[in-house]
Amino acid sequence: MPFSLHFSPTPLITAPSPLSKPSFLVPYYHTLHAPKSPLCFSMEHALTHQGKQEAFDLRPEDSQTLPLGLRRDAMPSHVAVIMDGNRRWARLRDLPVRSGYEAGVESLRKIVEICCKWGIKVLSVFAFSSDNWFRPKVEVEFLMSLFERGMQEDTGIFFRENIRISVIGDLTKLPKALQELMVNLEEATKNNTLFQLIVAVSYSGHYDVVQACQRLALKAKCGLIEPSDINVSLMEQELETNCTEFPHPDLLIRTSGEFRISNFMLWQLAYTELYFAQSLWPDFGEAEFLKALLAFQQRQRRYGV
Amino acid sequence: MDFAKLKRRLYYWIHQIVNILLRLMWHLLHVTIHLCYFAINIANALESHLISKGLLRRYKSLHISKLQYLAIVIESEDCRTLNVIELLQWLADLGVKHVCLYDMEGILKKSKDFILEKFDGATLFQENDVLLDQPLMTLEFASFSDGKEAVAKAANVLFMKYLKSGSTSSYQGEQIFTESQMGEALKTVGGNGPEPDLLLVYGPARCHLGFPAWRIRYTEIQHMGPLKSMKYGSLIKAIYKFTMVQQNYGK
Numbered sequence A: 001m002p003f004s005l006h007f008s009p010t011p012l013i014t015a016p017s018p019l020s021k022p023s024f025l026v027p028y029y030h031t032l033h034a035p036k037s038p039l040c041f042s043m044e045h046a047l048t049h050q051g052k053q054e055a056f057d058l059r060p061e062d063s064q065t066l067p068l069g070l071r072r073d074a075m076p077s078h079v080a081v082i083m084d085g086n087r088r089w090a091r092l093r094d095l096p097v098r099s100g101y102e103a104g105v106e107s108l109r110k111i112v113e114i115c116c117k118w119g120i121k122v123l124s125v126f127a128f129s130s131d132n133w134f135r136p137k138v139e140v141e142f143l144m145s146l147f148e149r150g151m152q153e154d155t156g157i158f159f160r161e162n163i164r165i166s167v168i169g170d171l172t173k174l175p176k177a178l179q180e181l182m183v184n185l186e187e188a189t190k191n192n193t194l195f196q197l198i199v200a201v202s203y204s205g206h207y208d209v210v211q212a213c214q215r216l217a218l219k220a221k222c223g224l225i226e227p228s229d230i231n232v233s234l235m236e237q238e239l240e241t242n243c244t245e246f247p248h249p250d251l252l253i254r255t256s257g258e259f260r261i262s263n264f265m266l267w268q269l270a271y272t273e274l275y276f277a278q279s280l281w282p283d284f285g286e287a288e289f290l291k292a293l294l295a296f297q298q299r300q301r302r303y304g305v
Numbered sequence B: 001m002d003f004a005k006l007k008r009r010l011y012y013w014i015h016q017i018v019n020i021l022l023r024l025m026w027h028l029l030h031v032t033i034h035l036c037y038f039a040i041n042i043a044n045a046l047e048s049h050l051i052s053k054g055l056l057r058r059y060k061s062l063h064i065s066k067l068q069y070l071a072i073v074i075e076s077e078d079c080r081t082l083n084v085i086e087l088l089q090w091l092a093d094l095g096v097k098h099v100c101l102y103d104m105e106g107i108l109k110k111s112k113d114f115i116l117e118k119f120d121g122a123t124l125f126q127e128n129d130v131l132l133d134q135p136l137m138t139l140e141f142a143s144f145s146d147g148k149e150a151v152a153k154a155a156n157v158l159f160m161k162y163l164k165s166g167s168t169s170s171y172q173g174e175q176i177f178t179e180s181q182m183g184e185a186l187k188t189v190g191g192n193g194p195e196p197d198l199l200l201v202y203g204p205a206r207c208h209l210g211f212p213a214w215r216i217r218y219t220e221i222q223h224m225g226p227l228k229s230m231k232y233g234s235l236i237k238a239i240y241k242f243t244m245v246q247q248n249y250g251k
Helices: A061-063 A086-092 A098-117 A130-134 A137-160 A176-188 A205-221 A232-238 A286-300 B003-052 B082-094 B112-118 B147-165 B179-188 B231-242
Strands: A003-007 A040-043 A076-080 A122-129 A161-168 A197-201 A250-255 A271-278 B070-074 B098-100 B123-124 B135-140 B197-202 B220-225
Touching: A040 A122, A040 A205, A061 B220, A076 A232, A076 B003, A086 A098, A098 A122, A098 A137, A098 A197, A122 A137, A122 B082, A130 A137, A130 A197, A137 A161, A137 A176, A161 A176, A205 B147, A205 B179, A271 A286, A271 B179, B070 B082, B082 B112, B082 B135, B082 B231, B112 B123, B112 B135, B123 B147, B147 B179, B197 B231
Parallel strands: A076 A122, A076 A250, A122 A197, A161 A197, A250 A271, B070 B098, B070 B197, B098 B135, B123 B135, B197 B220
Antiparallel strands: A003 A040
């Protein structure tokens, strides 16, 4: 006789009822939830004698794809990740730094798979910051070759799994071959709809804001907009994250125990839940990701309302 | 009795017993988890108490000079002026010299005069103030209009300068603005203060609620919980943690 158990745990933070007043400041509004009663329990009888079967409480797809405790209706649409700790991971194991980065790529692959499975629509990853250009030349060259190799190797997966790739950042600083590869991959996958992976390379939040101002200035100069039209809303449209339906991350995860956002998506993170994980990025797996999502789902977020 | 009937009854009772046992186990699990979190909260409260009494050696000497500029984000709903004044008093006692108070709706800005009157250990931060040691704490008050709206105004300023310069560049690849120009434009519109070293978030959600984004590139962010539950020991712990951080700035 198979038994199945389904539960949603009681909250550790009590959430008061959400306010209903809309605000012009709020891009969108999440309804907060009071979690359901602690126990939803169902049991399947295998009374083959009478051929009776009790119905499960679970939807079949939920029992297969979502871990216990996660609610599909409260999943974040867009998760951003600062993949920190690759070098430290390698040093702790007396390995060369490149091993850390390679392990980081594997970790990213696993997280992408999990996101697809759990219904997260967009994952943004901070792969290479504008400040990282100051790292040793050998390390930077290795990273560029790693990006190239990774994108080439996974092209088949992107098509097979219906994954759209977008790259944001100042691509002019990248090697020409890598620039071409990225542009071609973006173009080739632009109609994929299941999941979007945004890779931030040679990116910084400051750069994003400045390039948005630049685009607006050029538009105003060409007469497409009036200078007096330049406002918060127009700025948002010109940021590099306009490549996605969900430009504002709901959840930011930074690994390796550092408590800062290091110039990543500064504008976009105004209302983003910040989760700082202690583990290093190559060790950040399904269990840690689940913890981050559970913390997100339990947090009370008002978006300034 | 019919054997089949007996078998069905037996199955039924086994199901009932297993059902009850599973429910019991489930409730036990819940109780255990709640007890664990209760114990953790008690431990945190005790630690906070010991820190505030100066009984934990580690927190006795803070390298407060490392904290040049502190920002505090408060959820507008939680803005209790008396709590804010108490918090400022704690910060003054710790030797923090420059503080920025932010809430999205500008409630603290509106109460600025009241706060400065009640907390006589502070002066208003002037934009051209340099972060030097001063006898009195400097206070800056910020709201949403100093964040994204200020950047939009700065974009306008940049554009007007660009038009006046008569530049002929018309394709998007060319860089016509730089980050330092943006910084200058923000200063012009009154939206560019110092970059905080540490940002403390008092509110239910762990997010910075639109604090001027341009200024928090490398800012350490600590979530402190609701303002009404603020503890002196937690404040010391947060500042201590900050002073122990080493930043590479991407290098």
